[in-house]
Amino acid sequence: MATFFLTIIYLAFISLGLPDSLLGAAWPVMHADLDAPLGAAGVLSMTIASGTIVSSLASGAILRRFGTGAVATVSCMMTAGALLGFSVAPSFIWLILFAIPLGLGGGSVDAGLNHYVAAHYKAHHMSWLHCFWGVGATLGPMIMASYISGPGSWRDGYLTVAAIQGVLVLILFFTLPLWNRVAADSRSRPGAPGAAEDATEPDETPDGKPAKPLRVKGVKLALVAFLFYCGVEATAGLWGSSFLVDVKGLTAGTAAQWVSMYYAGITVGRLITGFVTFKASNRQLIRGGQLVALAGTVLLLLPLPDAASLAGLMIVGLGLAPIFPCMLHETPVRFGKRHAQTIMGYQMAVAYTGSTLMPPLLGLLASHSTIGIFPAYLVVSAAAMLLFSERLNGLLRRA
Secondary structure, three states: OHHHHHHHHHHHHHHHHHHHHHHHHHHHHHHHHHHOOOOHHHHHHHHHHHHHHHHHHHHHHHHHHHHHHHHHHHHHHHHHHHHHHHHHHHHHHHHHHHHHHHHHHHHHHHHHHHHHHHHHHHHHHHHHHHHHHHHHHHHHHHHHHHHHHOOOOHHHHHHHHHHHHHHHHHHHHOOOHHHHHHHHHHHOOOOOOOOOOOOOOOOOOOOOOOOOHOOOOOOHHHHHHHHHHHHHHHHHHHHHHHHHHHOOOOHHHHHHHHHHHHHHHHHHHHHHHHHOOOOOOOOHHHHHHHHHHHHHHHHHHOOOOOOHHHHHHHHHHHHHHHHHHHHOOHHHHHOOOOHHHHHHHHHHHHHHHHHHHHHHHHHHHHOOOOOHHHHHHHHHHHHHHHHHHEEEEEEEHHH
């Protein structure tokens, strides 16, 4: 039953990744069809991200009250409805309105599923879970391209993905009774995730009083590490192509292919990480991934031939692969189970904040200088991620 149920969670993460990449693939056609300016995609992206951040911050209280299964079902229902709204939106204003439930639906289910897997499954499942998100994020543009390059339209692409989300809503609804049953079974198994942290809950202040989640030792350092991780991942994905074209002189088509290889590196890396977790701990994988990612950014920075820059971009992707899922899976171990659900929501909110704000910050800096600062920006961000992560490890070792 646990394996069957895990398959459902994997499907949910594919579904979670599907809408994330639709807008970018469809916007060149959408904005012309709706008579909206090209830059208006940023407004939609910020609206979706804002909703996701808000729902991630509130996810701890919502999940405690209603349970992961119910929240996942309702959130996917909101997402399906929002995507259906996108497919029939008569104007750009309607897109903004539908972007609100799209963002709100994504945040709670993301935090809820991450916490559920961290609490009840082994580390390799967390890596594979995020690998399946990459599958969804890859399939989204493929579905959209099949319509906009043929006789269909971008509306058909959104309608198809909305239908897929609708099927998932039905699956989640009929499996609602399984959520608590699988959780109870996992807690009763010897060596189950979370068993080790039952004995010591690092969630008290020095005077013995219960600590608020943000006052638990090390939480703020973890949040900053998440911020810089997502900043590196999103910045490399958004500006990598521009750097390769403007600084390295590659054609736009070739640069786009190499950026897709960067994302493939993350997806394949997470698949491999799932197997490596049988031999290495989360902390070892986090540290190793951060060092590899930092090495990749340094390779981009050095005045080497183009091939080295292309390799550097792929190395960054491979290095980033284990970091995010392993940091999420380590949450109950680092901070105890009592506040893990709330802290997971905080981490997701800060992660979305990093991916929302750090790429535009590079764009602002580049507008006053040159996109040539891209590698230096990545090096500083990757080094900061490693620094705060190691400070957290040191703090927890002394605790």
